[in-house]
Amino acid sequence: MINKIFASFDEAVADIPDGAVIAVECWGYPATPHNLIAALKRKGTKDLTIITHCFIPQVFSEEHAALPAVLLPQMKKLISPIVGIMRLGAGGFVKEYVEKGMEVEIMGHGTLAARLYAGAAGLGGIYDPIGVGTILEEGKEKRVIKGKEYLFQEPLKPDYAFIAGHKVDKLGNLVYRGNYRSDQPVMAMAAKVTIVEVEQIVEVGDIDPEHVITPGIFVDRIVLIPPDGLGTPEKGRAVIDQLTQIESVRDLLFGKAD
Amino acid sequence: MINKIFASFDEAVADIPDGAVIAVECWGYPATPHNLIAALKRKGTKDLTIITHCFIPQVFSEEHAALPAVLLPQMKKLISPIVGIMRLGAGGFVKEYVEKGMEVEIMGHGTLAARLYAGAAGLGGIYDPIGVGTILEEGKEKRVIKGKEYLFQEPLKPDYAFIAGHKVDKLGNLVYRGNYRSDQPVMAMAAKVTIVEVEQIVEVGDIDPEHVITPGIFVDRIVLIPPDGLGTPEKGRAVIDQLTQIESVRDLLFGKAD
Amino acid sequence: MKQRLDRDTMGMRAAKELKDGDCVNLGFGIPTLCALYVPDGVRFETEAGLLGYGRLVMADEIDQADWHYIDASGRFCTPAPGMAIFDVVTSFAMIRSGRLISIMGGFQVSERGDLANWNTGGDALGGTIGGAMDLAVGSRMVIITMEHTTKEGKPRIVKKCTYPLTAKESVDLIVTDLAVIEVTPGGLLLKEVAPGWTADEIQGLTEAELIISPDLKEVEL
Amino acid sequence: MKQRLDRDTMGMRAAKELKDGDCVNLGFGIPTLCALYVPDGVRFETEAGLLGYGRLVMADEIDQADWHYIDASGRFCTPAPGMAIFDVVTSFAMIRSGRLISIMGGFQVSERGDLANWNTGGDALGGTIGGAMDLAVGSRMVIITMEHTTKEGKPRIVKKCTYPLTAKESVDLIVTDLAVIEVTPGGLLLKEVAPGWTADEIQGLTEAELIISPDLKEVEL
Numbered sequence: 001m002i003n004k005i006f007a008s009f010d011e012a013v014a015d016i017p018d019g020a021v022i023a024v025e026c027w028g029y030p031a032t033p034h035n036l037i038a039a040l041k042r043k044g045t046k047d048l049t050i051i052t053h054c055f056i057p058q059v060f061s062e063e064h065a066a067l068p069a070v071l072l073p074q075m076k077k078l079i080s081p082i083v084g085i086m087r088l089g090a091g092g093f094v095k096e097y098v099e100k101g102m103e104v105e106i107m108g109h110g111t112l113a114a115r116l117y118a119g120a121a122g123l124g125g126i127y128d129p130i131g132v133g134t135i136l137e138e139g140k141e142k143r144v145i146k147g148k149e150y151l152f153q154e155p156l157k158p159d160y161a162f163i164a165g166h167k168v169d170k171l172g173n174l175v176y177r178g179n180y181r182s183d184q185p186v187m188a189m190a191a192k193v194t195i196v197e198v199e200q201i202v203e204v205g206d207i208d209p210e211h212v213i214t215p216g217i218f219v220d221r222i223v224l225i226p227p228d229g230l231g232t233p234e235k236g237r238a239v240i241d242q243l244t245q246i247e248s249v250r251d252l253l254f255g256k257a258d
Numbered sequence: 259m260i261n262k263i264f265a266s267f268d269e270a271v272a273d274i275p276d277g278a279v280i281a282v283e284c285w286g287y288p289a290t291p292h293n294l295i296a297a298l299k300r301k302g303t304k305d306l307t308i309i310t311h312c313f314i315p316q317v318f319s320e321e322h323a324a325l326p327a328v329l330l331p332q333m334k335k336l337i338s339p340i341v342g343i344m345r346l347g348a349g350g351f352v353k354e355y356v357e358k359g360m361e362v363e364i365m366g367h368g369t370l371a372a373r374l375y376a377g378a379a380g381l382g383g384i385y386d387p388i389g390v391g392t393i394l395e396e397g398k399e400k401r402v403i404k405g406k407e408y409l410f411q412e413p414l415k416p417d418y419a420f421i422a423g424h425k426v427d428k429l430g431n432l433v434y435r436g437n438y439r440s441d442q443p444v445m446a447m448a449a450k451v452t453i454v455e456v457e458q459i460v461e462v463g464d465i466d467p468e469h470v471i472t473p474g475i476f477v478d479r480i481v482l483i484p485p486d487g488l489g490t491p492e493k494g495r496a497v498i499d500q501l502t503q504i505e506s507v508r509d510l511l512f513g514k515a516d
Numbered sequence: 517m518k519q520r521l522d523r524d525t526m527g528m529r530a531a532k533e534l535k536d537g538d539c540v541n542l543g544f545g546i547p548t549l550c551a552l553y554v555p556d557g558v559r560f561e562t563e564a565g566l567l568g569y570g571r572l573v574m575a576d577e578i579d580q581a582d583w584h585y586i587d588a589s590g591r592f593c594t595p596a597p598g599m600a601i602f603d604v605v606t607s608f609a610m611i612r613s614g615r616l617i618s619i620m621g622g623f624q625v626s627e628r629g630d631l632a633n634w635n636t637g638g639d640a641l642g643g644t645i646g647g648a649m650d651l652a653v654g655s656r657m658v659i660i661t662m663e664h665t666t667k668e669g670k671p672r673i674v675k676k677c678t679y680p681l682t683a684k685e686s687v688d689l690i691v692t693d694l695a696v697i698e699v700t701p702g703g704l705l706l707k708e709v710a711p712g713w714t715a716d717e718i719q720g721l722t723e724a725e726l727i728i729s730p731d732l733k734e735v736e737l
Numbered sequence: 738m739k740q741r742l743d744r745d746t747m748g749m750r751a752a753k754e755l756k757d758g759d760c761v762n763l764g765f766g767i768p769t770l771c772a773l774y775v776p777d778g779v780r781f782e783t784e785a786g787l788l789g790y791g792r793l794v795m796a797d798e799i800d801q802a803d804w805h806y807i808d809a810s811g812r813f814c815t816p817a818p819g820m821a822i823f824d825v826v827t828s829f830a831m832i833r834s835g836r837l838i839s840i841m842g843g844f845q846v847s848e849r850g851d852l853a854n855w856n857t858g859g860d861a862l863g864g865t866i867g868g869a870m871d872l873a874v875g876s877r878m879v880i881i882t883m884e885h886t887t888k889e890g891k892p893r894i895v896k897k898c899t900y901p902l903t904a905k906e907s908v909d910l911i912v913t914d915l916a917v918i919e920v921t922p923g924g925l926l927l928k929e930v931a932p933g934w935t936a937d938e939i940q941g942l943t944e945a946e947l948i949i950s951p952d953l954k955e956v957e958l
Contacts, residue, residue, distance in 0.1 A: 001778050002758035027564055028590050030583040053564075053604075054646075082644045091641030098641065106640045109563055110608030110650035114379050117605055117826075121372050122833035122875055124385035124401065124408035129612070130649045133630075133684035135640065143382065145412075150382035171780075171789070171819045177468070178584025178601060182564045185603040189830040205818030210435070211469055213603070215788050215821035217760050217780075217836050240578055259557050260537035285785055286811050288804040311785075311825075312867075340865045349862030356862065364861045367784055368829030368871035375605075375826055380612035380654055387833070388870045391851075391905035393861065429559075429568070429598045436805025436822060440785045443824040447609040463597030471824070473567050473600035475539050475559075475615050498799055605826070 004172055005201065005222045009039035012195050012221045016045050016160060019076070023051040023116070023158040023187040026068050029060070029239050031180045033164040033197045034230030035223070038066040040162075041074070049077040051116075051158055053109060053183045056084065057093045064238045066230055072097050079156070081109040107136060111153060113186055118155035120189035128153045161191035163214075164231065165198040169205070172219030173212045174198070181213060188218040195221040197231070262430055263459065263480045267297035270453050270479045274303050274418060277334070281309040281374070281416035281445040284326050287318070287497050289438045291422040291455045292488035293481065296324040298420075299332070307335040309374075309416055311367060311441045314342060315351045322496045324488055330355050337414070339367040365394060369411060371444055376413035378447035386411045419449035421472075422489065423456040427463070430477030431470045432456070439471060446476040453479040455489070518712040520664070520693035521735065528553040528737050529708075530619050530661050530691045539567060541611070541651055543620035543633075544589050546661040548572075550619055559598075561616055562588035563607050563647035570596035588647070611647065612654035620648060622660040622690075624677040627724035629687040629699035631660065632679035642680065652683035664692035664721055671723040673697065673704065694718055696735060703727050708735045739933040741885070741914035742956065749774040749958050750929075751840050751882050751912045760788060762832070762872055764841035764854075765810050767882040769793075771840055780819075782837055783809035784828050784868035791817035809868070832868065833875035841869060843881040843911070845898040848945035850908040850920035852881065853900035863901065873904035885913035885942055892944040894918065894925065915939055917956060924948050929956045 006012040013036060016022070022040075026032045040048075050068050055078055058069040075097065083106060084091045091104075098104060107115075108130040118126050127143055127150035130136075141152035163184045166177040174196060176184060188194040194214075201224050225231055264270040271294060274280070280298075284290045298306075308326050313336060316327040333355065341364060342349045349362075356362060365373075366388040376384050385401055385408035388394075399410040421442045424435040432454060434442060446452040452472075459482050483489055521529070527549030534540055534550075536557030542548050551560065551571070559568040564586060573581040573592040587593040602610075610616060624632040631652050635643030652658055662672055673690065690697040695718045696708035706726040709718055715728045742750070748770030755761055755771075757778030763769050772781065772792070780789040785807060794802040794813035808814040823831075831837060845853040852873050856864030873879055883893055894911065911918040916939050917929035927947040930939055936949045 028586055030586070031564075082646050083641060084644055091637070091643075095641065104640060106645055108645050108649035109604065109647045110379070110612060110654070113604040113608045114381065117375065117379075117830070118384070120830035120834050121368070121375075121826075122387050123372065124387065124403035124406065126376070126384050127382035129380050129382065129653055130683075132653075134649070134681045135635075136649075145382035148382065169819060173819060173821050175468070178582070178595070179562070179564050179566060179586040180584060181601060181603050183604045185827075186605050189827065189834060209787075209789075209816060209820040209822045210433070212821040212823070215823055215827065215831065216819070217782075217788060217831055236583060286807055288807070289785075340867050341862060342865055349858070349864075353862065362861060364866055366866050366870035367825065367868045368833060368875070371825040371829050375609070378609035378613050379605075387874055388904075390874075392870070392902045393856075394870075427598060431598065431600050436803070436816070437783075437785050437787060437807040438805060439822060439824050441825045443606075444826050447606065447613060467566075467568075467595060467599040467601045470600040470602070473602055473606065473610065474598070475561075475567055475610055494804060 009035045012223045013039045019047040020159045021049040022160045024162040025184045026052050026054045033162040034066040035197050036162040047076040048074050051079040054082040055080040060239050064235045077103040079105045115156040116186040116190040119157035158191040161187040161194045163196040165196045167200040168198045169202050172216030174214040185214050188214045193220045197223050267293045270481045271297045277305045278417045279307040280418045282420040283442045284310050284312045291420040292324040293455050294420040305334040306332050309337040312340040313338040318497050322493045335361040337363045373414040374444040374448040377415035416449040419445040419452045421454040423454045425458040426456045427465050430474030432472040443472050446472045451478045455481050534558045540617045545621040547619040565602050568599040570594035611650050614656045616655050617657045618651040618655035619659045622662040623679050625687050626677045629685045631682045631687050632677040634682050635680040652686040657688045659689045661691045664694040674723040755779045761838045766842040768840040786823050789820040791815035832871050835877045837876050838878045839872040839876035840880045843883040844900050846908050847898050850906045852903045852908050853898040855903050856901040873907040878909045880910045882912045885915040895944040
């Protein structure tokens with residue numbers, strides 16, 4: 001059996017070249033592959049294109065969390081439906097990088113999902129109903145099909161996907177937990193190389209075939225999150241403590257319905 | 259809680275009008291909603307468009323099985339990647355109906371899946387790499403994107419999907435078993451109305467949320483397969499007995515590797 | 517007596533549109549409050565991959581929270597019996613195939629039902645889209661809850677949106693702190709007014725022209 | 738001594754292309770035989786939604802078979818540890834994203850690697866496509882196993898396919914009962930011949946022009 005297990009996050013990202021296109025989930029603290037992001041920051045890879053569901057400011061200390069935003073100084077392009085948190089001033093924290101030349105491509109979250117699917121399925125493009133009549137039309141081909149307008153959207157085919165998983169067997173068969181799932185299965189399918197950081201590695205046969213979400217063929221590299229890694233309950237506790245110091249983000253992430 | 263459970267297959271298909279477009283899985287005997295197909299035959303609905311993964315001859319007696327082919331006299335159009343079984347004479351059994359005016363649209367199985375996905379996701383169309391340079395190009399728009407040729411394919415949005423499920427809760431959360439799954443989740447998502455025949459109906463909460471394959475929102479009607487229904491192990495046994503009388507089909511469905 | 521409805525009451529009024537069996541995606545702000553007032557059998561969806569989750573985790577419960585469940589606003593929520601978990605491909609098929617109801621906040625709604633609720637800046641960095649465009653275009657019914665006027669007293673219900681659009685001709689119903697207005701093919705139909713307010717007063721705070729319903733009544737909860 | 742390879746030997750030779758970790762979709766006929774000869778760690782995929790299934794159920798075991806598992810040829814198969822079950826959307830993402838190897842039968846292969854293996858009739862009703870087109874276009878490597886000539890002795894390896902195509906320029910390797918031929922950018926490279934056969938004799942049974950490999954050897958198993 002091919003060994004997909006890497007001993008460290010640094011080894012798992014060691015071959016990522018400058019200019020790589022990387023899809024990485026970020027849905028608040030829990031559903032983020034913090035350790036792979038941190039390793040890529042340590043490596044210093046440049047001219048990255050980051051595809052992510054949610055690009056919010058690095059409001060946590062890096063000792064406890066690493067969101068995609070820590071890669072900002074290494075980025076050439078950002079592709080995301082959520083840039084910033086509106087109440088904190090949307091996009092504000094990326095403006096400095098945009099002025100220095102970073103490109104930002106925004107789109108609806110469902111368009112992101114559909115474009116990743118298109119990448120995985122080898123499609124040349126899709127006609128998407130989202131964004132018609134909005135500023136997202138700019139530079140897009142518009143086409144009327146059966147009386148309705150659509151925008152042409154290109155497929156997304158990342159070079160790498162960084163995935164935060166729950167449990168994986170040694171063949172790479174992967175399950176998530178709760179909202180950890182989200183964009184990650186389609187990112188894993190669309191990417192050329194999928195790297196998973198995971199809470200548990202189990203033996204082949206320990207995951208019921210009916211319950212596999214991402215079949216092992218889509219998983220190329222596996223790294224176990226160590227007890228002192230990011231994304232563990234202890235680090236999470238520290239993050240919560242930090243959040244209680246930041247009123248608006250705290251309200252956003254949990255707390256009273258406003 | 260809305261009651262989605264219907265007492266009979268006839269009631270579950272009672273409102274299907276002439277001209278309806280119906281997606282129905284057929285992957286050999288087990289993964290076929292026999293009882294819904296049989297009910298639609300009894301009802302006699304005309305001018306049907308049938309979308310199915312596999313349109314093979316009705317080689318079994320109807321007392322034990324009902325494949326989509328029993329609907330042939332009621333059909334206006336067939337959309338399928340598999341018409342016939344090649345060794346039995348591909349398409350031979352539909353020729354009589356084609357001569358009477360039935361339209362047949364064939365395509366690769368992956369194109370069928372992608373078109374159903376496009377229907378579910380509200381896309382206006384997709385550029386598909388499959389079929390380029392083949393007779394499937396006929397009548398299709400071809401487009402070169404980044405140096406590669408693609409064919410424009412329209413989304414498929416069936417009016418109804420007939421689904422053979424394993425277990426469903428009363429909200430419609432559905433799990434399949436083994437290859438029962440196949441095309442059915444995307445058919446359920448693409449269809450306006452999804453009707454499920456199922457081996458077990460369980461209480462809300464009895465299916466682990468992580469294991470749901472088709473969320474209940476996609477399931478509109480549920481009918482329990484009764485002990486004397488089609489698709490039960492007893493009827494299946496009878497089908498196997500019939501198959502042993504038909505050499506080539508038997509070899510095709512099980513038996514010695516040739 | 518001429519009070520405006522408070523946010524809870526607006527949430528309550530919007531929730532009244534829902535019935536047993538409906539699945540609803542609740543956006544930031546006032547829509548979140550609807551969750552407290554929906555009838556039995558309504559389930560909540562988050563585009564990040566849950567249908568039928570339970571209630572939100574409150575700040576004082578955070579120590580016990582299971583961090584694996586997050587609602588559409590990024591808040592921790594609880595699992596519930598009958599919940600389903602799915603990926604975004606399934607999620608946006610759900611949203612775009614017209615099986616969901618969406619209740620969202622708004623900055624502006626036009627007389628044709630155009631919606632602006634993602635961007636106040638004018639360029640792509642002026643806002644965050646998330647699932648808003650998909651929800652506006654794809655949902656079976658789109659209900660917008662918002663204050664009838666801006667803090668400066670300017671109308672939010674306008675002839676033509678001045679903020680960047682989320683989607684064209686997508687809104688079905690507007691619930692404000694002053695009125696309930698249905699978007700019809702003929703125009704904006706004023707159906708309910710807050711207690712003590714007249715149709716004329718509402719029109720005075722609305723840029724778009726309102727059609728007064730023959731059945732005009734006070735907001736019903 | 739100038740025998741042709743039997744079907745088992747052809748399956749064995751095709752299987753030799755596979756190595757630990759490969760995932761392979763085996764088509765009807767000779768490819769199915771490869772399953773008996775693959776090295777450890779090779780997993781089988783069926784486009785109907787299984788990866789890593791076990792062996793086929795034989796006719797005399799049918800009473801004990803679990804009918805829920807069906808291979809790519811519609812035969813009952815057994816589950817195996819490490820198997821994954823998925824729907825066709827995932828399945829064809831797997832096939833089309835170049836992560837699988839495909840071993841299929843063929844009617845004809847052209848000198849450019851065009852494949853014809855779905856249709857002998859000439860119109861759409863002349864064959865069944867199934868997953869063949871997706872596999873031919875999407876697979877990382879496409880291996881075709883077929884008899885070198887038709888029953889009438891006509892070449893199957895041709896300048897231009899006369900049967901309707903499955904896909905253009907998609908075949909990587911051809912394993913026949915007489916030879917192993919690689920499709921290269923420069924043309925068809927004859928790499929191995931069946932015991933006792935010469936390159937000239939193979940060329941005589943092949944319409945397309947063959948390039949003789951400097952390392953030409955007997956078929957290696």
